[in-house]
Amino acid sequence: MKSLxxxxxxxxxxxxxxxxxxxxxxxxxxxxxxxxxxxxxxxxLQCIHNGFGLKIFKEExxxxxxxxxxxxxxxxxxxxxxxxxxxxxxxxxKEIYAVNKKEGLLKIKAKAIILAMGCREKTRGAIxxxxxxxxxxxxxxxxxxxxxxxxxxPGKTYVILGSGDIGMIMARRLTWLGCEVKAVVEIKSYxxxxxxxxxxxxxxxxxxxxxxxxxxxIHGKDRVEGITISSVDQNWDQIVGSDxxxxxxxxxxxxxxxxxxxxTTKAGAELSTNGGPVxxxxxxxxxxxxxxxxxxxxxxxxxxxxxxxxKRAGENAAIYIxxxxxxxxxxxxxxKIVPGINVGYVKPDYVNFSNLENLLHFHLRVKEPxxxxxxxxxxxxxxxxxxVRSFVIPSEMxxxxxxxxxxxxxxxxxxxxxxxxxxxLLEVIDEVE
Amino acid sequence: xxxxxxxxxxxxxxxxxARTLSRxxxxxxxLEKEADIASGTTKGNSGVVHAGYAxxxxxxxREFCIRGNxxxxxxxxxxxxxxxxxxxxxxxxxxxxxxxxxxxxxxxxEDGVPGLEIIIDKxxxxxxxxxxxxxxxxxxxxxxxxIISPYEFTFALAENANMNGVEFFRxxxxxxxxxxxxxxxxxxxxxKFTSRIVIxxxxxxxxxxxRMAGADTFEIYPRRGEYILFDKNxxxxxxxLFPMPTRLSKGILVSPTIHGHxxxxxxxxxxxxxxxxxxxxxxxxxxxxxxLKLVPNLPLNAAIRNFAGLRAVSNTMDFIIEATEMVGFVxxxxxxxxxxxxxxxxxxxxxxxxxxxxxxxLKEKENYNSYRPKPEHLSDxxxxxxxxxxxxxPAWGRIICRCETxxxxxxxxxxxxxxxxTTVDGIKFRCRAGMGRCxxxxxxxxxxxxxxxxxxxxxxxxxxxxxxxxxxxxxVLCIELTEDKKESKGVTEK
Numbered sequence: 037m038k039s040l041x042x043x044x045x046x047x048x049x050x051x052x053x054x055x056x057x058x059x060x061x062x063x064x065x066x067x068x069x070x071x072x073x074x075x076x077x078x079x080x081l082q083c084i085h086n087g088f089g090l091k092i093f094k095e096e097x098x099x100x101x102x103x104x105x106x107x108x109x110x111x112x113x114x115x116x117x118x119x120x121x122x123x124x125x126x127x128x129x130k131e132i133y134a135v136n137k138k139e140g141l142l143k144i145k146a147k148a149i150i151l152a153m154g155c156r157e158k159t160r161g162a163i164x165x166x167x168x169x170x171x172x173x174x175x176x177x178x179x180x181x182x183x184x185x186x187x188x189x190p191g192k193t194y195v196i197l198g199s200g201d202i203g204m205i206m207a208r209r210l211t212w213l214g215c216e217v218k219a220v221v222e223i224k225s226y227x228x229x230x231x232x233x234x235x236x237x238x239x240x241x242x243x244x245x246x247x248x249x250x251x252x253x254i255h256g257k258d259r260v261e262g263i264t265i266s267s268v269d270q271n272w273d274q275i276v277g278s279d280x281x282x283x284x285x286x287x288x289x290x291x292x293x294x295x296x297x298x299x300t301t302k303a304g305a306e307l308s309t310n311g312g313p314v315x316x317x318x319x320x321x322x323x324x325x326x327x328x329x330x331x332x333x334x335x336x337x338x339x340x341x342x343x344x345x346x347k348r349a350g351e352n353a354a355i356y357i358x359x360x361x362x363x364x365x366x367x368x369x370x371x372k373i374v375p376g377i378n379v380g381y382v383k384p385d386y387v388n389f390s391n392l393e394n395l396l397h398f399h400l401r402v403k404e405p406x407x408x409x410x411x412x413x414x415x416x417x418x419x420x421x422x423x424v425r426s427f428v429i430p431s432e433m434x435x436x437x438x439x440x441x442x443x444x445x446x447x448x449x450x451x452x453x454x455x456x457x458x459x460x461l462l463e464v465i466d467e468v469e
Numbered sequence: 470x471x472x473x474x475x476x477x478x479x480x481x482x483x484x485x486x487a488r489t490l491s492r493x494x495x496x497x498x499x500l501e502k503e504a505d506i507a508s509g510t511t512k513g514n515s516g517v518v519h520a521g522y523a524x525x526x527x528x529x530x531r532e533f534c535i536r537g538n539x540x541x542x543x544x545x546x547x548x549x550x551x552x553x554x555x556x557x558x559x560x561x562x563x564x565x566x567x568x569x570x571x572x573x574x575x576x577x578x579e580d581g582v583p584g585l586e587i588i589i590d591k592x593x594x595x596x597x598x599x600x601x602x603x604x605x606x607x608x609x610x611x612x613x614x615x616i617i618s619p620y621e622f623t624f625a626l627a628e629n630a631n632m633n634g635v636e637f638f639r640x641x642x643x644x645x646x647x648x649x650x651x652x653x654x655x656x657x658x659x660x661k662f663t664s665r666i667v668i669x670x671x672x673x674x675x676x677x678x679x680r681m682a683g684a685d686t687f688e689i690y691p692r693r694g695e696y697i698l699f700d701k702n703x704x705x706x707x708x709x710l711f712p713m714p715t716r717l718s719k720g721i722l723v724s725p726t727i728h729g730h731x732x733x734x735x736x737x738x739x740x741x742x743x744x745x746x747x748x749x750x751x752x753x754x755x756x757x758x759x760x761l762k763l764v765p766n767l768p769l770n771a772a773i774r775n776f777a778g779l780r781a782v783s784n785t786m787d788f789i790i791e792a793t794e795m796v797g798f799v800x801x802x803x804x805x806x807x808x809x810x811x812x813x814x815x816x817x818x819x820x821x822x823x824x825x826x827x828x829x830x831l832k833e834k835e836n837y838n839s840y841r842p843k844p845e846h847l848s849d850x851x852x853x854x855x856x857x858x859x860x861x862x863p864a865w866g867r868i869i870c871r872c873e874t875x876x877x878x879x880x881x882x883x884x885x886x887x888x889x890x891t892t893v894d895g896i897k898f899r900c901r902a903g904m905g906r907c908x909x910x911x912x913x914x915x916x917x918x919x920x921x922x923x924x925x926x927x928x929x930x931x932x933x934x935x936x937x938x939x940x941x942x943x944x945v946l947c948i949e950l951t952e953d954k955k956e957s958k959g960v961t962e963k
Contacts, residue, residue: 037856072868122868133852135876137863141856159908161774164697166748169776171933171940175910186914188929188941213945252750258937274750285942298872301702 037141042068044353045132045146047123047299050078052330053152054106055343059350060150061113065357068144069110069117070134076110076117077103078154079177080339082184085205087232091340102339118142126303130325148325148353151300151313152346155331157202158292165197167254167263176202176290183209191286195263196220197251201229201337201431203290208237217243218282221265223250223272226405228292229431230337251287252279260285293335300328310334310381316370317387317396318352319345327353334383334399337433341399348397371445376414376455378402380430387452392445398436400454405429408459411436413452420444420452428456472496472664475655477643477678479506481619481812482804483670484626489816490823491633492839493831498664499627499635500657502642502674504935505895506888507623509672510805512898513694513746513778515722515735516619517709519807520557520611522577522585523719528787533811533818535581538613540813549843550618550625551727557614557709558598560763561607566713570609577611584612598708600764614709618727619809620898624888629841631887633834639891640935643671646681652797653682666827668799668819673743673781675789675802684793687802691743691779694718694735695752697760700906701729703771710763719806721759723767728901733760733767735778746777773906780805790818792826799823844886844900847876869919870912872905880916884923891924893917894934913940 046057049071060067075081080088083099090096093105110117121136132144157175174182174190180202182188192215196203199222207217220238225247227234238245246265252274253264267278295312305321306314312333313321320327329349330342369389375382382400398413406428413421413436421438428434434456445452474490476483479501487499503509521535545552561567567587574585588594589607597610631637638657645656652665671678676689705725712720718737725731734756738749753775760767783789783803788811790801799822801815808815823829847855847865859866864878883890883899890896893903896916903909903916917931917940929941 037852072871120867122871122874124868124874135855135859135866135868137859137866140859140866141852156907157910159773159906159910161698161772161908162906164753164772164775166750166753166775168747171938178910178913181914182941183945186928187945189943189945190940191942253747257744257746258934259939 039143041145044148046150048152049076051339051342052346055346056150056350059347060354061115063354065354070121072122074120076107082180084184126299128304147357151328152330153296153332155293155295170256170259172260173287176206176288193284194286195284196288198291199227200290204233204237207243211241219244219246221246221249295332314385317384319349372451374453376453378456382454392440400434402428402456409456415449470663472498474666475664476668478670480511480672481623484623485812485816487630487635488626491630491635492837497635499637500641501639507620516617518615519810520614521582522573530788533814534807537811537814547839548625548841550622552617554615556612559609559711560605562604567607586610616727628887637888666797670801682798684795688784690782692782693738693740695748695777696734698774699731700771700773703768721756723760723764748775748777792822869915870902873901875902892934
């Protein structure tokens, strides 16, 4: 068995992995990238629409153009990478076992590991759609791969279940190719994806968006022949008698993404409720020296945000090696970050007390859309941070960048709670106090 | 005559009969209407090897089940299919149900079911199955019950039958049977076959096949059962858990699968359409509520697939294994639960019918080989073994299915094994690529590519499960242009 030693092993060569590897290399680290696909770039390669790069490059480019800039930089910096290489195991001691055709089984001993495996799409089974099980049911990303990479059309007439971003982008893409997208059906009362995609991909092409509906039967024994949709009540239960049949030969599912954390779990790291690993403000998981960034940590809506997070992970992994790896592990004084009212999840899950005065990044998503809200961070009942927003929606990740003054937070603080409250509610609280 | 024996139907019944008869000096073929064997009832059932206490004594399926269960040990050694005797529990939730458990234990023990035990000590119940509801007041433990992968079992039977000379014809739907002198002419769409003996193992279609042969003696009704499958590692069960049975079925069970998933189901829905394997909102709700009664901690958010299978219920409510008035036409029909368990006993009965009722003098082949080697799986390898396998064949180092860690070599082997895979579903059921939590989201295009390469068919002609189940309809515009260019270039070169 071939073995090698590296400072930092990066698992995954998508936007997160490449971004983290570049930053770690710039910090003087010996980095190795492991990628299971046969090329660098990850899922961004199949995202041939524009809208990428506005934050990082201050210009609007396509997915492949965006990721090519990172690929070029990896090559300029001569960062080694292995393609067609699947990591099958990570141990707590940061040993990685991987396989590829040329080298067989590889054992890679790393001082630090950056997890950047991305996410996968929820499938039909995950949401339990009833009916037949014919060919013609695809996840939106799978259809995107068939069309944009393999060069094949999965069908001619489509219904898209779920209004996630990839689903809406595929609705437009398929319309351009002369296909008919009969409807985008969403169980919620609002779209799951970005508003800009609702406008640019559906409304601009007159593709009907049917809210508060779901698919209640898939028809067709061998190939999809049609679907029945039904309206749902507040509990997402089918309203009897509201069935409507739509003829189509394909169904695309755009019903959500899940961080892909099988390796993380095998390594023994804890996961939090969003499906990503529990991390502190260094993006370090519960295993010493294993970091996570990008969609494996939390599903982002913009690749630019992934790159920013990846950069931090690369930097922190380098700091870890330079300052901490050979010393005895400093016992961390951790403050737990707890999602409160109308907060689905928040990252990081912990902040080191000694870092409170540094610049901290919090990312969160709300559970329900709301208007005129105030985002607050509370220590017990004392508000230590607040910011007003006119509009929040689950599809748009909220970023908070802040430092805390040492006198604001008490020395024995163990927990900070983040809440998104209607402004009116806050006024009531003020009055009571 | 083309053949001595034609077997109609490539489910577990047909394949087990084929394998059992392949021991003898007979020329045999098996006809299957679908693109693959194990495509009907065999694919959509609970995969439980029953202990044998359940069926009423008036049915022959009881005796066949108890005998069949015992025959599994030898078959397992010979055929290497996924099978484990993990034991089953029938769970009583009310005092009055204990009486029923006592009947089952007493009669079962009398009839030779080994090790039956009623457990009422709550601590012991909890120890045996920690996931079982606290409301369980007694369980009947049957240690000889087990779990099996019914389709992998059927592939093993078919492979071994094929190694011993049985010819398999898939996508050969039987459309007519004529009595000819000393035998039958069996018509399929592609061609005609003749044989001395025809064995009807056509499952849901067995009544229709029997009618075609002029032996109109029974009816088959489809009874649908729906299932939900949960992700690996989302919950762990030690035992197969049955509720108290109803008049129609053994009830909605909660069971581990041989590959570490957990499923719930089936309900029992008498339907009209013999092909209606659709799942329904009502049915899925029904099995969820049934499953939750036994295991309150079901990981509802970790469901990865729902599916339905149809049981072939005969009007006799029992197995129909008999010679008919059409001499040489034998039925092996109405094989519903515990048919999978009883399968070797059913095949034995067919042999008895051939010898005693039809006067066949069966002679054992000299070169019969009962051993079917276990397909190689990466998951069974040690790290050193894996490294060595990749050195020998690099395809072991290219992982195609990420969820189940299935390398290219396993997929290629599944295609080139006897009676190998020709479709994406064929790959999925043989080597599990696409069976995991992403349900083929990532690996389907790669699996299609390998099928296209190995079977030498165009990429877009690769199907899910044969005719009509195409994944792709056309090339997108740009690719068509490239192909046009290639063609026109070809013309100029000429």
